[in-house]
Amino acid sequence: MAERTPQDAFKETPLDETTLDPSTPAEWAAMRSLAHRMVDLSFDHMESRREQSVWQQLPGTVRSVLKDEELPRRGEGAVAACDSFLQNVLPYGVGNTHPRFWGWVMGGGTPVGIVAELLAATMNPNVGGFDDSATMVELQVIRWLAELMGMPVHSSGLLMSGGTMANLIGLVVGRYARAGYDVRAEGLQAGPPLRVYCTSEAHSWLKKSMEMMGMGRSSLRIIGVDARFMMNLDELRQAIADDRAAGCRPICVVATAGTVNTGATDDLVAIADICQAEQMWFHVDGAFGALAYWSEKLRPLVRGIERADSVAFDLHKWGYMPYDIGCVLIRDAELHKAAFATGASYLTAMERGPAAGGLYFADRNIELSRGFRALKAWMSLKAYGADAITAQIEKNVEQSAYLAYLVGASHKLQLAAEVPLNIVCLRYQGADDDQNKEILMRLQERGIAIPSGTIINGRFAIRVAHSNHRSRREDFDLLVDALESIGAEVMAGH
Numbered sequence: 466m467a468e469r470t471p472q473d474a475f476k477e478t479p480l481d482e483t484t485l486d487p488s489t490p491a492e493w494a495a496m497r498s499l500a501h502r503m504v505d506l507s508f509d510h511m512e513s514r515r516e517q518s519v520w521q522q523l524p525g526t527v528r529s530v531l532k533d534e535e536l537p538r539r540g541e542g543a544v545a546a547c548d549s550f551l552q553n554v555l556p557y558g559v560g561n562t563h564p565r566f567w568g569w570v571m572g573g574g575t576p577v578g579i580v581a582e583l584l585a586a587t588m589n590p591n592v593g594g595f596d597d598s599a600t601m602v603e604l605q606v607i608r609w610l611a612e613l614m615g616m617p618v619h620s621s622g623l624l625m626s627g628g629t630m631a632n633l634i635g636l637v638v639g640r641y642a643r644a645g646y647d648v649r650a651e652g653l654q655a656g657p658p659l660r661v662y663c664t665s666e667a668h669s670w671l672k673k674s675m676e677m678m679g680m681g682r683s684s685l686r687i688i689g690v691d692a693r694f695m696m697n698l699d700e701l702r703q704a705i706a707d708d709r710a711a712g713c714r715p716i717c718v719v720a721t722a723g724t725v726n727t728g729a730t731d732d733l734v735a736i737a738d739i740c741q742a743e744q745m746w747f748h749v750d751g752a753f754g755a756l757a758y759w760s761e762k763l764r765p766l767v768r769g770i771e772r773a774d775s776v777a778f779d780l781h782k783w784g785y786m787p788y789d790i791g792c793v794l795i796r797d798a799e800l801h802k803a804a805f806a807t808g809a810s811y812l813t814a815m816e817r818g819p820a821a822g823g824l825y826f827a828d829r830n831i832e833l834s835r836g837f838r839a840l841k842a843w844m845s846l847k848a849y850g851a852d853a854i855t856a857q858i859e860k861n862v863e864q865s866a867y868l869a870y871l872v873g874a875s876h877k878l879q880l881a882a883e884v885p886l887n888i889v890c891l892r893y894q895g896a897d898d899d900q901n902k903e904i905l906m907r908l909q910e911r912g913i914a915i916p917s918g919t920i921i922n923g924r925f926a927i928r929v930a931h932s933n934h935r936s937r938r939e940d941f942d943l944l945v946d947a948l949e950s951i952g953a954e955v956m957a958g959h
């Protein structure tokens with residue numbers, strides 16, 4: 466008898482060639498009709514969002530379905546999974562698709578965004594940057610965004626998960642460019658202590674990034690602000706001079722276009738001049754505020770972005786696109802690549818085929834595999850046009866001014882800060898921090914509206930951050946009425 470060969474063993478193993486796809490035309494038809502039903506329900510949800518409450522507390526039973534269920538070893542099927550989503554997940558979001566959501570800074574998405582996300586998953590490309598359509602789409606989106614931001618058309622850049630990551634990339638390139646030695650090869654120990662400058666109003670991404678980049682928070686110089694929460698420039702000049710005298714190397718100023726607390730913008734033109742004179746990197750965090758640049762009317766408020774070495778901004782906030790999508794633009798494309806490219810053998814560029822040209826985006830950031838975020842930006846810009854998105858941004862600024870006017874005219878409420886852009890911070894007159902917090906929580910719990918809270922000049926304030934294309938004037942009338950009546954309730958101790 467002949468000996469059994471490995472090939473015989475393969476032949477004897479029963480073939481199981483099932484996949485995760487439906488396996489018969491009938492199964493495909495069922496899957497397709499389930500998908501149609503989900504599309505219909507998604508659009509029903511969005512079309513009727515105004516009639517629903519902004520936010521509702523997760524009931525205990527739902528919470529445990531979502532948190533405590535055991536790992537499904539055997540699937541319950543796509544229909545059951547979808548039903549569970551409709552029942553347990555969809556109704557209990559934070560509320561940012563609702564016309565009266567103005568918490569933190571969030572966008573509410575769009576119908577075109579829903580379609581784009583479906584189509585991106587259909588194609589499912591890995592946008593590390595091949596010679597393929599998805600890469601071309603992202604490169605084009607970056608060029609469009611550079612044009613909208615007043616940056617050179619040949620700027621480099623890429624889409625990231627959000628402002629935090631986009632800002633981090635800008636700072637990493639800035640450090641590489643201005644450390645004065647090869648910081649990639651040598652690490653921080655090889656040079657003098659590096660210094661980065663920002664204001665007390667800068668967003669927390671910067672502290673996290675300084676920690677992660679090994680420079681530590683002590684390398685971050687926090688510059689004071691004036692009464693309008695803008696960087697104090699004399700203090701900046703002095704800090705740079707002091708640091709140089711102490712043997713440190715000032716490498717970067719991180720200016721903000723639209724601070725998260727009040728929407729203030731640093732004097733970007735003056736800071737650009739200082740950076741130029743000091744040979745420092747000029748980075749602008751414009752997470753939401755940079756989008757004001759798209760508007761001719763609002764552009765003077767954020768003038769100077771066009772001089773940035775790098776600028777980071779979100780499209781999932783004031784660009785109204787679905788989470789997650791942020792962008793960083795880098796003026797010097799060569800530097801951008803030099804700050805990240807590795808030349809790894811398994812990523813080598815070919816003369817022809819899908820790897821022709823190398824992996825563009827892998828050479829521009831820390832991530833390798835990336836999703837097709839660019840599609841929702843590309844489709845939003847193509848479907849709505851940049852002008853329509855800009856018109857919504859202008860509308861939001863007008864509505865914010867309207868709210869500021871209502872608050873100013875109210876005998877019960879008062880503004881907690883100036884309103885330069887789209888953020889309105891306010892308090893109930895005579896209420897202490899706890900009472901203002903209580904007013905905010907009741908407003909949220911009743912599902913009327915969702916502003917958030919912050920601390921302004923050491924005191925709690927209710928903060929309305931407006932990047933919502935669905936809000937109407939009447940929504941702000943309703944907000945003010947609700948704040949006045951809940952405030953009266955709280956002040957009376959009810």
Ligand SMILES: *Cc1c(COP(=O)(O)O)cnc(C)c1O
Pocket residue numbers: 570626627628629630668670721723724725750751752753779791
């Ligand atoms: C929101 C925000 C960030 C962080 O952006 P994410 O998209 O949340 O990561 C950074 N800076 C400012 C000014 C912001 O408003």
